[in-house]
Structures are given as structure tokens and as C-alpha cells.
Amino acid sequence: MKHNQGETPALKIPVFVNKHAGSAEAVINSLAGRDDITVHTLLASDMQVAIQTAIDDGHKRVIVSGGDGTLALAAGILTDTETEMAIIPGGTLNHFAQRLLIPTDISSAIELAMHGKVASTHVAYVNNQIFLNTSSVGAYVTFVRTREYLERKMQYMTASILAGIRRLYHFRHTHIILNEQKIKTPLVFVGVGERDLQIPSVGQVKPDGREGLHLIVIRCHSSWSVIKLVFSAMLMGIDPLTKAKLVDNAIIDEVEVTLRSRKKSLTVAVDGELIKLRPPLQYRFKRDSLNVVVPEAKGGDK
Template sequence: MATIQRPATTLKAFLNSECGNAEAAREALENVGFELVEVKPNEIESRLKEAIDGGTKRILVAGGDGTIATAAALVANTEIELAIVPGGTLNHFARDHNIPTDLAKAALVAAGEGTVTGADIGYVNDCAFLNTSSIGAYVTFVRDREQLQKRVGYTIASLVAFLKTLAQLRNFTVSLEVNGQKKTYRSTLVFIGVGERELKMPALGSRVKNGKRGLHVMIVRGRKRARLFSLALAAIAKGTKEAEHLPEFDDFVVDRCRIDLNWPIAVIGLDGELKRMTTPLDYRIERDALRLVVAPPEGDE
């Protein structure tokens, strides 16, 4: 059950200095009076471990979902509270968990105006993720976007990468084992979300409010259908209603599953970042593994 917390004092705020909204996050944290610690992405884990070893009761991180996932993996299944200031580009985790995307408000919640509640976390081969994991077409998209982003910016890079991915869709064989039953597919995209996801336009892929808990596994069947699926995603990104029907795909909400591929090492997407993983891929969910600081329910403020 959520509990009201008093304002924290002398709390360090660990800011990813390269996150999408670093400057605004820095200002918000300084205005609240946190001891600001700016770190580069490759230093975040080691600096957070130092704070944990020092006995901190609450970890505060400012950055995107990748930064938050790093912190979450360190404090999962402990008594340490996780507070976040969403300084990334999309901030899916904050939006899904009643954490303000307004940085000034998020800083106040992190300082002690929030409540502490349980939050689920996903794992694949013991690597944590908070929102989504993907295999196939989306991985190609992310790889191309990262290569282009430094030259043309996030939005244009995303569009070009999407069109390139759409033109180069490739099938692969995936075997999925759920509850002891195994199914084999030819697909270009497998998507796993923490928590139930919307299957209808225009909110396709978004987390269902008060939806089922577990891992929502979605498998697009066949290249042609995957192409239509990609077009549907594009329509969402453009804010249009061009795509009125979804392609056929299978989906399951489960606590764990195993995915076998035809290669020993796979590059998969985890919260928008790419990771190399050995196969098979063992996915599982840990319920209430995080003690997450969120905004209080309306009426409790």
C-alpha cells in the first residue's frame, strides 16, 4: 500500500548528463535543493552502487528510460526506494506510473511529496527492463536511428530509419514456449511489454491503464502482415487515422516465457536500447520488485 513520505534532505540526485532534457532536469533539481551529481552514461551504474553501498534509503536518478532501468536493476527486491525525474525523450515509464513529466513537479515528488508503491519489472536472461523488449524489425530500426541521429536529429533520424526498416523487412523463425506449450512462427517482429498493452488504434502498444499484470507477448505473423503492422505504427507516430485495421498476430499475457531463435547470439531491444544476448531468451516478470516514488493520488496531496 502507498505511504506518504516526508521531504528528503541531503539526497543526492544522479543526472545523466547526456539525457535528452539534461539542462531542464538540472535546473529543476537545483531549484529543489538536491545535491546534484552529473554522470556520463557509462558511469551511472558504478556511481549508484557507491550510493547504495553507503547506505542510502532512496536513489534519485534523472534521465531517460535506459538510465532508470539501470537504477531499477540495482534496487529491485530491496528496501531502497527509487525516485525519478524523467529527463529522456519519451519517458514511457514515468507516464505509465503516475510520475509527472513536468520536471519541476517530478523533482518535488522525488523530494518527498510523493508516495511509495510497488512496481513490476521485467527480465530477459537476468537483464532488467521496465517497458518493452523487441526482437526483429524494431532492432533494425533502432540501430539505423542511432547511426543517423548524430547527423540529422532524433525526429528525422526516426523517419528515415523507419522507411529503411520497412523496405528491408526479413522473416525469422521464432519458437515460443508458454506454460509448457511450444509454438513456432515465421515473423519479422516479436514485442514483449511489461503490463498489458493496447491492441487497438490509436493507442496501439501503449500500456493499458489498470490492465493485466504480466508480460504481454505479441508476435506478428509473416512479412506481409508485419509490413501492415509497421504502417499502423507509422500512422500512430504521425497522429493520423490512416490505419483502421490491425494485421493478424498472436498475443499472450504471461509471467514467463522462453523464446528460441536460429542463432546463438541475438541483438534485442530493451527500453529502446540494443543489447547482445545469448539464446534462448528467458523472459520473466518480478511483481512489485520496485519501491517506486510516484505522485500521490488526487485528493491526497
Template sequence: MERRIVLLNCEAGAFGSDASQFTRQLVDGFAANGCRAEIHLLDGRQVCAAAAYHATTTRRLVIGGGDGTIAAAAQAIGGRQCELAILPLGTRNHFARDLGLPTSLDEAIRLAVRGRARPVDLGRVNDAVFVNNVSIGSYALMVRQRDSWQHRTGLPKWLATIPASGQVLARLRFHRLRIATERPGDPVVTPLLFVGNNRYSLERAALGSRSALSDGQLAVYAVARRSRIALLWFGLRTLFGRADLARDFVLVEECSQLTVGSHASHVEAALDGEIRRLRYPLRFESMAGALQVVAP
């Protein structure tokens, strides 16, 4: 029986409280597909090192977790021959959703064992890899506040987002940035800079999703400077697919590389929903086809 290395982030949103029962379910699921699962339970900080270690000895590595977990694994195995199979166990699983992965655990296991890998892009900022996006400004602050609310109150992530968003609006600040793509750019003042790994839809029917993950492009959106009320209205309109590219953004562009500068030395950014402290200038690039991922 073929062996599969399975790295699980036991802090992932869908992991559950009974680790032994969940592990048994996985072992049985892989066995039903002709594989012996060698399961390693990790916390989020251990995923990157574990993926790097096992990628040298296996041709396909199974990772269970959310977007942050997948990004940590991609940091380790991007550009290598090792294939990545995903069990979507996070809260939102944006990357898995855009890949078209099944949400059923049994179906995800079947795909991880029997599916074929295809190349998809990764994004990189300085020395950090991301699979979805990087945000600077109000979203990164919201993530920081949300995590604080979760730690203090035990609220689930989605509920902690509500008071965190209110605090962000109350403390809203604007960032003066120099953004250069393939050509020099003018200074931009924005409450939120968003850099996506390929293009994100702003249309109502497909809001926040990507139709392609292999175009080799970064999608850059800088929100226009507005009052608190105007930004709240912008957020509501965006949720309903009513964002106006000409009015709501000071920059909308696609490129394979860009550099973001500032008078500040560092910035807190949200990489795939995880807060990282990055040093300016921020050097972004699309790593076209860098990850071999098992997908339909």
C-alpha cells in the same frame, strides 16, 4: 535540510546544452521543497554502477533521464529497499507516462521529495532488466539504423527514425523462433517479437500505453509473417488503433515466464530502446513488485 542523491544522465534528450544552468534549476527546485540536492552528472554507461553504489546509503534515489536510464537504475536497485524517484528527462518517457508522473520539472521534483513509493513490476531477460519492453526483429534493426543516422548526420531521434524505417523495410527478415510459456509452444516465424512488462493497449485512444504496472505479467506479441507492403499497412493501422489480433499476430499471450529459442546463438534486441546483444535461449520473467517507485 534533508539530502537527496540525484543521478542525472547528461545525455538524456531533455537535459539541454547548458549543464550549469540546468543543475542550478534543480538545486533551487529541491531547496524549495526542503531538500539539499547532491547532483551527479553521468553518461548513460555510468548510471547502473552509480545507482548500485548509492542505493546502499540512501533510502530514496532520484534518477533523471529517459527509459534507458531508468532501466539501468532499476537493474541496480530492483529487489532492494531503496526507493526510486524519477525526473522524466528523456525523449519519450514511456515508463514515467504510464506511472502518471508529471511532465513539469517543478512538479516532478515536488513528487520526488514528497511523494510515496509503491511497488511496480520489472521484466527480466537473461541477466538484463527492462521497465518497458524487449523487441526482437524489425524494431531492433530500426533502432540500430536510427542510431547510425543520428551519429552520421546529427538528426534528432524522431527525425532519424524516418530513413531508418525505410531501410528496415528494404532489408526485412523473418525470425524462426520457438516460444514456450507455461506450456510448450510451436515454432513461430515473425518479423517482430515484442515482450512487454505488463499489457500494452492496442486501442486507438490508449495505443502503446499500460493501465497497470503491477499485474505480474508479461505481454507477448508476435507479428504475423507478411509482405513488406502488408507490414507497412499493418503499421499504419496499428497507429490508428485498428490492429486485428486474429489476423495481424501469430501469437498474443500473457504469462509470467517464457523462453525463446532459435537456431542462432545470439540476437540483437532492443531493451527499452537500447540495443543489447543477447544469447539464446532468451529466458524472460516478470519480477512482480520488484521496484519501489515514487508515483502519484
């Protein structure tokens, strides 16, 4: 991550809050009474137009409050501009904020958003869709669908556990062509930045890891083989499984994934959201293209 010297904006800083974020009410209450900001409570679908208007009006910094999906929408407009994105985490997991060491405490996040320093960070694309953390094809897509259905009846964590169990029971493969190689797999995972492959941090962004897209392809042929792989990963991490040719993983700048399907569009998970894209899926990594507000002493994102 490359640091730049931020300047205090002359205009009031616009704050865009996803009205459906779980912390929206708390964020709005915490911002009440400030005379150096303007608060806009929006649907996620209206976020990009509002942020583009702020850029056109000359704002040097905008503050966005929401989960990873909301932040990705904002980043889609702010990437390759001089406008800085400050973040008040408002989602369930807040992976992007964690990667940048942004506090999840609302008051601390607001203080940082107003006065923090600026650094450039990396993003990725699948076709023309930006993502900040992860994208996947295969089992995770059906997992998200199941979890969203169950969330209507129960809490997020319970829904996630039951969705995982159901996906194991209804095991499915995805047939893909990865760089001209045919592979039968339940899951293709692409992360922004190198991921830790050792317990207890499997899947998390690796501190001081390599830049690029971390491609992980699982090679399993049944529910039982997936269960064995999960337990093996818990005991040994993914590196030994790579040597055993149960998992392919590599750090790359771009990759093409084609699903062997007659469908004109494919469902792809990006930052926890499901979208439809036309194949082939072209993944690419873009360095230092988004200006974000981060803690001064804790820059250095890879």
C-alpha cells in the same frame, strides 16, 4: 501497485543525472541552490556503481534523471531493496515515467521526487537483463540501429520515420522457436503490463490492464503484408488481427524465445537500447519488486 508509507530521509537525497541526457543542463540548473540534496552528474555507465554506494551509505531514497535506458540501469540496482527511486524524466519518450504518471515538467518532477509517496511496481527480465517497458527481437532491432545512424545527421523524429521506411524496404524475417512452436516473424514484442490493442492507443499500457508480460508476435511474410497489417491495425486495432491469425498476443508470466541462428549471441532491444544476449531468451515478470515515488492521488499501476 501496492502503496507503502514513505519516510523522510535524514540524509541529503542524492540526485544522479545522466550527463548525456537531453535535459541534463536544465535539470542541474533547476536543482541549483538546494541544500537538501547532493547532485552527481555521471555517465550512464557509472550510474549503477554510484547508486550502489548510496544504498550502502544508508540512503532511503535516490533521485535519477535520464531516459528509460538510464532508469533501467538504476532499477537493476534498486530492485529488491528498500531504497526508493524517484524520477526526473530526462529522455525523449519517457515511457516509464508516463506509465507512473510522473510529470515531465522538470520543476513538478523535482517537487514530486522530494515529497511524493512510495509505491511498488513491476519489472521484467530477459535472461538477467532488467527492463521496465518493452523488449523486442527482429525488425525493431534493425530499426534502432538505422535510427541511431541517421540521428547523427538529423533530428530524432525524422530519423525514426526514415528508419521505419528503410526497414520496410529491406524486409527480413526472424525464425524463432516460441515455447517449442516454430514461427517465421518479423517481430517479437514483449511489454511490461497489458497493452492497449485498440486505436488510438495501440501499444500503450492499458489503464487497469492485466499484470504480466504482454507477448505480441507478428505473422507477416513480406513488406506489403506488414504495410497492410499496419493500416488494418490503424482502422480496427490488433484484436481483429489476432482473430485472423495475423498477430499472436497473450498475457504471460514467462516465456522462452529461441532464434534459429548459429550465432552465439543475439541482439535484443530493451527499453530502446540494444544489447547482446546468449540464447535462449528467457523472459520473466517480477511483481511489486521496485519501490518508486509516484503522485499520491494517482497510484494504482498494474
